[in-house]
Amino acid sequence: xxxxxxxxAGPGDPGMLTLKAKEVIETCxxxxxxxxxxxxxxxxxxEDCEILYVxxxxxxxxxxxxxxxxxxxxxxxxxxxxxxxxxxxxxVFGRGGEEAEELVEAGIDFEVVPGITAGVAAPAxxxxxxxxxxxxxxxxxxxxxxDPTKEKSGHNWSVYGQxxxxxxxxxxxxxxxxxxxxxxxxxxxxxxxVALVRWGTRCEQTSMxxxxxxxxxxxxxxxxxxxxxxxxxxxxxxxxxxxxxxxKPLLGQGVVVTRAxxxxxxxxxxxxxxxxCVYEFPTISINPLENADEVEExxxxxxxxxxxxxxxxxxxxxxxxxxxxAGLDARQFGGINVAAIGPATANALRDRGIxxxxxxxxxxxxxxxxxxxxxxxxxxxxxxxxxRVAREILPAELTRxxxxxxxxxxxETTLAEESGxxxxxxLEEGRIQYVTFTxxxxxxxxxxxxxxxxxxxxxxxxxxxxxxxxxxxxxxYGLTPDIQPEDYTIPGLVxxxxxxx
Ligand code: SAH
Numbered sequence: 001x002x003x004x005x006x007x008x009a010g011p012g013d014p015g016m017l018t019l020k021a022k023e024v025i026e027t028c029x030x031x032x033x034x035x036x037x038x039x040x041x042x043x044x045x046x047e048d049c050e051i052l053y054v055x056x057x058x059x060x061x062x063x064x065x066x067x068x069x070x071x072x073x074x075x076x077x078x079x080x081x082x083x084x085x086x087x088x089x090x091x092v093f094g095r096g097g098e099e100a101e102e103l104v105e106a107g108i109d110f111e112v113v114p115g116i117t118a119g120v121a122a123p124a125x126x127x128x129x130x131x132x133x134x135x136x137x138x139x140x141x142x143x144x145x146x147d148p149t150k151e152k153s154g155h156n157w158s159v160y161g162q163x164x165x166x167x168x169x170x171x172x173x174x175x176x177x178x179x180x181x182x183x184x185x186x187x188x189x190x191x192x193x194v195a196l197v198r199w200g201t202r203c204e205q206t207s208m209x210x211x212x213x214x215x216x217x218x219x220x221x222x223x224x225x226x227x228x229x230x231x232x233x234x235x236x237x238x239x240x241x242x243x244x245x246x247x248k249p250l251l252g253q254g255v256v257v258t259r260a261x262x263x264x265x266x267x268x269x270x271x272x273x274x275x276x277c278v279y280e281f282p283t284i285s286i287n288p289l290e291n292a293d294e295v296e297e298x299x300x301x302x303x304x305x306x307x308x309x310x311x312x313x314x315x316x317x318x319x320x321x322x323x324x325x326a327g328l329d330a331r332q333f334g335g336i337n338v339a340a341i342g343p344a345t346a347n348a349l350r351d352r353g354i355x356x357x358x359x360x361x362x363x364x365x366x367x368x369x370x371x372x373x374x375x376x377x378x379x380x381x382x383x384x385x386x387x388r389v390a391r392e393i394l395p396a397e398l399t400r401x402x403x404x405x406x407x408x409x410x411x412e413t414t415l416a417e418e419s420g421x422x423x424x425x426x427l428e429e430g431r432i433q434y435v436t437f438t439x440x441x442x443x444x445x446x447x448x449x450x451x452x453x454x455x456x457x458x459x460x461x462x463x464x465x466x467x468x469x470x471x472x473x474x475x476x477y478g479l480t481p482d483i484q485p486e487d488y489t490i491p492g493l494v495x496x497x498x499x500x501x
Contacts (some may be wrong), residue, residue: 004072004082004103006096008089008115009033011122013201014040021085021113029080032072034087035062041085050075065095069102076108089117093143093170117141119168122200122229126207127243128236130166135234138165144172144179144230161186169230176230177216183232184212193236198228201245203252203277209239248275249498254432256423258442260284260413263313267436267490274498279432281423283445285416286314288321289388295322295410298383302332305406306380309339309368310356311394312387316340316348318411319385330354337375341368341394342489363488364467369397378402385410391440391469413441420449427458434483434497436464438490440473452477462500466493 005024010016017038025031025044033042035055042051054063054071063071075082090096090112103110119141123130130139140160146153160167161183172179173196184190190213197207210218212232245251254277257264261282271278289295299322302308310316323332330353340346340356342363349356358375360367378401384394388409395405426432427450435455437443443465455461456478463481465471467488471481483500485492 002076002079002081002108004076004084004108004110005113006090006100006110007083007085007113008094008117009038009041009085009087010116011088011118011201012038012199013121013125014038016116016121016201017041018113018115021115024081024083024113025085027081028083030075030082031085032068032075032082033085065098069099072099073102073106073108076103076106086115087118088121089115092117092119092141118200118227118229119170122197122205123168123195123231123235125201125205125245126195126197127239127241127245128195128197128231129238129242130168130231130235132235132238135237136164136166138163140165140167142167142169142172144169144175155182157182157186161188164233166231166233166235169232171226172230173219173224173226173228176219179230180212180216188212188232192232193234193239195231195236195239196224196228197231198224198226200229203272203275205245205251207239207243207246209236245275248273249501251275252277253434253501254279254426255497256281256432256435258283258436258446259438260286260314260416262286263438267438267494270491270494274494276434277431279423279426281418281420281446281449282416283418283442283449284413284439287412287414288318289409289412292322292325295319295385295408296326298385298406298408299323299326299328299332302336302383303334304381305336305383307337307339307372307377307382308333309341309372309382309384309394310345310349310386311341311365311384311390313344313348314411315386316345316352320352322410339368339372341365344490364469365391365394365397368394369401372398373401380404382406383408388412415445415448418449420451423450424454427454427461430458430460432458432461434462434464436466436493436497437470437474438466438493440470443470443473443477447477452479455479464493464497466490 007021007024025041030050031045032052032054054068072084086094100110120130192212193209194212194215195209196219199205208222255271256279257268258281268278268280333354337357338354339358340349346356346359360371381404382398383406385408395407398405462483463474463479464483465474465481471484474481483496485496
């Protein structure tokens with residue numbers, strides 16, 4: 001017999017998912033998810049997981065609730081493990097209770113994985129603790145969707161009006177004028193602070209504070225829409241003092257990361273931590289070689305070389321993979337000088353037990369050559385394990401210095417199989433502020449996937465290039481590099497975007 005997990009996906013920030021929820025997502029056979037749940041989580045599903053969208057957006061129900069219930073039961077009867085993923089917490093205005101009842105009636109086992117509800121998380125991200133001893137002794141979660149003027153309302157406005165409870169309204173934006181009106185009519189002071197938090201905990205978060213008397217007008221003026229949480233009560237006065245998330249320097253800034261997926265995670269995380277809305281758009285795909293005979297041969301006879309120069313983390317990673325396949329390890333490097341072209345490459349070597357003999361101060365091939373010549377590399381035997389296609393300057397310069405140079409391809413890069421449509425649409429809609437390029441190939445591949453005119457049409461979008469070579473390639477496409485760090489590294493690139501803001 002199968003189990004159905006009713007799982008809360010949290011309010012939107014992908015970090016706000018419980019460990020248990022992640023485990024269920026990773027192991028389920030069928031995923032049935034809603035509109036508000038962050039679709040990022042789906043990447044954790046097993047390859048053969050059946051993924052079904054039954055979303056709800058406002059009144060537009062992709063699938064009505066009774067059909068959703070039927071679908072869950074039908075899938076459960078096949079004996080599979082089912083993850084029913086919902087935004088926030090499944091039992092807080094998520095109709096999880098109804099789905100659970102149906103499951104009990106159908107005799108199907110289920111478990112609940114609570115999630116962080118938007119009514120707590122969105123205010124917290126906007127500097128509003130839903131309880132605070134100076135302001136309130138309770139908190140009330142209320143649906144704002146029920147029409148407060150209808151005859152048989154479930155609301156007891158006099159209780160809401162007369163208590164000092166913090167009131168948290170879900171789905172209330174459309175009814176904001178009526179909510180405010182009813183609260184004032186039933187005893188809440190006209191100057192009671194009210195806060196609205198839209199897209200709470202996500203990079204798109206915005207918030208505002210007003211008073212019961214003015215909030216409807218203020219919210220309309222600022223065009224506040226769903227999904228928003230409305231908070232009523234003294235705690236909202238802490239918004240300015242305790243607000244922290246909206247102070248993030250890149251909050252809401254759309255940043256495109258074009259690095260290969262395997263290499264992008266550090267940059268993506270840093271950008272997200274700074275508040276940016278990151279568009280992961282890997283333009284390069286990194287593949288192992290089909291035939292590795294040559295690499296393994298060199299790994300076996302590494303002692304023939306005086307120097308081995310690594311030019312990227314991938315070069316290190318793939319070389320080690322071949323080393324391992326040949327039954328070897330770092331001891332092969334005994335007595336050989338090792339160079340890394342930049343700090344990340346150097347760290348990849350250190351992780352594998354090699355402390356490089358040389359890391360240049362500036363991270364482009366020209367500086368590497370100069371530094372190496374100072375270390376008497378001229379005339380020596382040099383092996384450069386790297387991508388099959390890469391810049392020729394390093395081997396060329398070393399050859400000029402009478403080195404015996406061997407370029408050893410250890411992996412291949414190809415144009416990623418991505419569609420540029422989503423990026424083009426985001427550009428058109430003004431959601432992108434920065435496009436980042438971390439190598440010439442990211443530039444070349446980006447413009448194979450996205451039409452250069454689409455970018456040229458958006459003069460406000462800034463192009464950030466890691467170094468002069470990448471910047472030159474960008475100029476070849478008729479675009480100006482707006483941002484270029486002094487230090488040709490990812491942290492340098494991030495810093496120069498921050499400086500630009
Ligand atoms: N089960 C969900 C609530 C679903 S009802 C939970 O526990 O959070 C949908 C309403 O939740 C929206 O209309 C909005 O009021 C609120 N909501 C959900 N996510 C939100 C977010 N990130 N920011 C602000 N409000 C949100």
